[in-house]
Amino acid sequence: MAQRVVAEQAVFLATAPAGPRDRRLAAGVVGVSSVIFLALIPFAQQPLPHVWGFIPIYESAIAFSDLITAAILLIQFNILRLRALLALACGYLFTALMAIAHALTFPGLFSPTGLLGAGPQSTAWLYVFWHAGFPIAVMGYVLLKDRTDAPEPSFHPGGRALLLGIGSILAAVVGLTILATVGEAFLPDVLSRGANGMGLIVTVSADLALTFLALLMLWRRSHSVLDLWLTVVMCAWLFDVSLSALFNAKRFDVGFYAGRSYGFLAASFVLFVLLRETGILYAQLAELFEEEHREHRREAEERRRIFETSLDLILVADRRGNFLRVSPSSLAILGYRPEEMIGRSGADFVVADDLAAARDEMRLARRGKEMRNFATRYMHKEGRIVTLDWSGVWSEPEQRHFFIGRDVTEQRRNQRLKDEFIATVSHELRTPLTSIMGSIGIIESGAAGKLPDAIAQLLKIALANCRRLVTIVNDILDIEKIEAGKMAFDKKRVDVLSLLNDVAQANEAMATQHGVTVRLDSASAPATVLADANRLVQVITNLVSNAIKFSPRGSEVVVSAENKGKSVQIKVRDHGPGIPDDYKDRIFEKFVQVDATDQRQRGGTGLGLSIAKQIVSQLGGEIGFDRAPGGGTVFRVELKAADAAFPEAVKTNRAALAS
């Protein structure tokens, strides 16, 4: 979450771009400071009372402020890993430590000549070193900031760089302090009888030059808020050095006090903005935490409600199948309250025969398979079997199985009843029809003796209608099977021309009866499709018989096959009146029959085309019709060629072998 803060908002002073408001504020501060500075110059050498308490207060404040600033910048370096921030932090650390050394060596403060073995020039030299060091650190900050090879933000401390930086500063401070105190004799005099000498003017000029250079570098590259306020700091630094070492005459004059005041401001600007930034960051962090907490609470509440109100059974289990959480729906579904199931194994509730399969599914889920879908039977508390359709996943981080189960017991029972109904109706309708057709057929054939013509004719009518009744029963049962998804298809390679030939021959008698001829188009190409041969015969027979019924006497019905490479198109063409416009959208619906206009009995149940469409669809094909050129209708059945469909067959067979 904190990474989001870093990544999304760029709230750090070192990276946040300076806006117009920041620039206006900084310009205002520099402007006011400049005016005050210029106003003070003429009075810089005016002596003022010696306020000895000023030095320790001022130096302590600077040291304290700079140490805090250094610490905050080091923390930011740890996060942002910008070496420029380390350089700047070292600069503030240097300033803090040099301020302490300066105070300790200040003559008359802690001892007449100052501590640490200081001489009369020591404090001045420490001042010079101190006011050279920080601008150098700022220049280092600017130069390092321009490098774009900073690593990704991280919460792992940059330990080595940090220790190196702090160690270097400590060594520098100690070294310079020793040089200014013990090694004072090696340094030229900068003070002359307690007043600013030429040496000081020269050395301080060097400090000013460094400050000015740092200011210039910042000015050219000031993009971030930190850059902007460092520019302000450098201006204050400039005023500090100018007033307290260049324009003043000696210690405790207006320049001395005013310059050091600017020095304190210089030490404080960045600290103030850093503290302000920290405050803003904390506020944003708190807001984000609260928002995330609210989001978590909302999600948890949502999950709880879904869990408690679900009609399906929700289970959370460990890798061994022991239930850890059970939704309240367990009572309605299995008869057990959740607390009766929690802590127990799924094996206590699963029907023994289904246990191995259920364990396999859990094992597969743990092996990284996607959501598993399977059915398992459970023992209800009352002793009956309940069938549940499950969806389940395994969560590796949480080491938990998550299952949602739907009670499909009633659904399966209804399906079984429906299947039994179909089987029973099928049997109970066809059995008496067998007796009726058998009896009439035997008598009509003359096997039971010669019949008078009238009786023979009546029996012929009875037999024809028996056959019609058989067709109706078959069609109704077929439709029922198809809609229940229970029609089985035995898909094999089928020689289309051979099949069409058989259908044509089988319908020859009917065709003769209607005064129509049925022929196979000689231009038909050999073709093989992957289909259930019996069902395909059923479809083509339906189309051919329809074509015969609607063809005028003396006309022909032409059956053809076209090999289109990836598919095979079978056509049945008649020369009848065509399909009326108001039937075109409904011709494949159940119980739709085109009205007879010539009183000739068409027969049929109105289910044939509906069944044909569903069969063709199940075979993966398409059925349709067009107006035939010159009149009549062409019905088309398009199926995948066996070679194009073969990969499907391979997949089906492999699946069958695997199961």
Added chain:
Amino acid sequence: MNAYRILHIDDDPDIREIVKYSLALDPEIIVKSSDGGMAAVEEAASWSPDAILMDVMMPVIDGPQLLSHLRDDERTACIPVVFLTARAQSREVAHFMSLGAAGVLAKPFDPLTLAKSVRACTEIQRPLA
């Protein structure tokens, strides 16, 4: 003339009557009828028909179970069995064939061609004289 003996097993008396008439249209066929159960197995064992024509949906012992009993009895194990059933869907046909049936004929049937259909299913399995 070689007599071809067929044992017909069906619980429906009307169907038994029709089948008898139908098969009798073939002068070589001699038909005996049974209404099913273990009595049918005994009848098959004692009479040794050339083929058995059997319904599927029968009370107490259905067609597949009866077939199993016939196969378990060494006296009847080799007699070809043809199912005559109202449940003649492709998958069901495949199932019956996998049980060891010699053929599956659908009800309602054409009485004039029943004999020919039964012989077509069974004659290749008829043991050589």
